[in-house]
Each structure stands twice: as C-alpha cells, then as structure tokens.
Amino acid sequence: xxxxxxxxxxxxxxxxxxxxxxxxxxxxxxxxxxxxxxxxxxxxxxxxxxxxxxxxxxxxxxxxxxxxxxxxxxxxxxxxxxxxxxxxxxxxxxxxxxxxxxxxxxxxxxxxxxxxxxxxxxxxxxxxxxxxxxxxxxxxxxxxxxxxxxxxxxxxxxxxxxxxxxxxxxxxxxxxxxxxxxxxxxxxxxxxxxxxxxxxxxxx
Numbered sequence: 415x416x417x418x419x420x421x422x423x424x425x426x427x428x429x430x431x432x433x434x435x436x437x438x439x440x441x442x443x444x445x446x447x448x449x450x451x452x453x454x455x456x457x458x459x460x461x462x463x464x465x466x467x468x469x470x471x472x473x474x475x476x477x478x479x480x481x482x483x484x485x486x487x488x489x490x491x492x493x494x495x496x497x498x499x500x501x502x503x504x505x506x507x508x509x510x511x512x513x514x515x516x517x518x519x520x521x522x523x524x525x526x527x528x529x530x531x532x533x534x535x536x537x538x539x540x541x542x543x544x545x546x547x548x549x550x551x552x553x554x555x556x557x558x559x560x561x562x563x564x565x566x567x568x569x570x571x572x573x574x575x576x577x578x579x580x581x582x583x584x585x586x587x588x589x590x591x592x593x594x595x596x597x598x599x600x601x602x603x604x605x606x607x608x609x610x611x612x613x614x615x616x617x618x
Contacts, residue, residue: 516566
C-alpha cells in the first residue's frame with residue numbers, strides 16, 4: 415500500500431464516533447452503531463499510512479491513530495506478523511475490532527471457578543468483519559494472526575485511552591498479571607490538514 419492520500423476517511427470516522435458518544439452513553443447503542451461506523455471505515459483500504467502498518471518480527475504492534483481529547487475513545491491499528499498472537503487478556507472497557515487486511519483468530523475465554531476455559535471454538539474474523547468486546551458481552555480472549563506467511567492488520571476502537579488502561583493477562587491456570595500496553599509509535603497521523611484538497615479519486 416502506498417502512502418495514504420485518503421486520511422479524510424479516518425477523520426470522518428473519528429468525527430462520527432465522537433458525535434455518537436456526544437449523543438449517548440448507552441453501551442449497547444455505542445457497540446451497535448459503532449460497529450456500522452467501523453465497518454464503513456475498513457470497507458476501504460486506502461487510508462492507513464504506511465508507518466502505522468509495519469509489522470515487527472519480535473511481536474505484534476499497537477499503533478495509536480487517534481485519541482479523543484477527553485479520552486472517551488481511542489483508535490489503534492494492530493499489526494500482526496506471521497503467526498503472532500496476544501496472550502490471553504482482558505480490556506475492561508468496550509471495544510470494537512475490525513479486520514482491514516488478512517484475517518484473525520479470536521478465542522474467547524470464560525471463568526470456570528478459579529480457572530479460565532475456552533468459551534467455545536475460536537472464530538475467524540475475515541477482512542471487513544467486526545466484533546465487539548467488553549465486560550458485558552465478553553471481555554477475555556486471545557487473538558492470533560490467521561496466517562503463518564503474511565501480516566494481518568486490524569483496526570480497534572476502545573472506550574478509553576487503551577494504551578494507558580490498567581488491564582490483565584492470564585496464564586493457563588487463570589492467574590492474572592497486570593499490564594498497561596502503551597503504544598508502538600511516538601507520532602500520530604495528521605488527520606486535520608484541510609489545506610490539501612481531497613483527491614477526486616478519494617471522494618466517496
């Protein structure tokens with residue numbers, strides 16, 4: 415993918431999501447309407463800048479794309495190298511995950527006494543598909559790149575500045591370990607330079 419001339423798509427998504435949160439704090443509504451907004455964003459793969467789509471051989475990358483000024487939500491790109499996976503982890507806030515490139519395997523977990531057990535089989539998210547996470551709809555899972563020979567990229571939206579949220583990973587016995595994820599990048603894409611005209615080919 416060449417450098418992204420169509421960042422207005424991400425700017426529009428950020429504006430629309432902010433307007434949704436201005437209108438309602440109801441999580442079910444946010445997840446339902448936010449899913450449609452995210453599906454619209456990932457339906458086009460011409461806006462993510464190259465710098466925020468780079469895999470690392472060491473581990474998956476979490477690039478911050480935007481954080482709301484009141485930290486009501488954040489948007490990140492997760493870039494998975496071949497075969498890379500997260501540990502089993504939670505989020506503690508609502509979230510939406512949409513696949514932009516490649517595919518992911520998402521394995522949900524549930525508490526069974528003191529242990530964590532797989533909550534059904536892993537499901538595969540293909541390009542363009544979106545799923546929700548939160549303490550109310552299911553918050554603990556493990557995510558794996560579905561491919562062993564190529565990178566995958568997903569766009570995540572969370573109901574907080576997710577890189578600063580105190581969360582937990584879990585071992586095979588269900589024991590938790592606190593973590594704060596941070597971000598893989600030190601710069602953000604410039605969504606707001608309106609001095610440049612929108613290319614004709616980028617018009618919706």
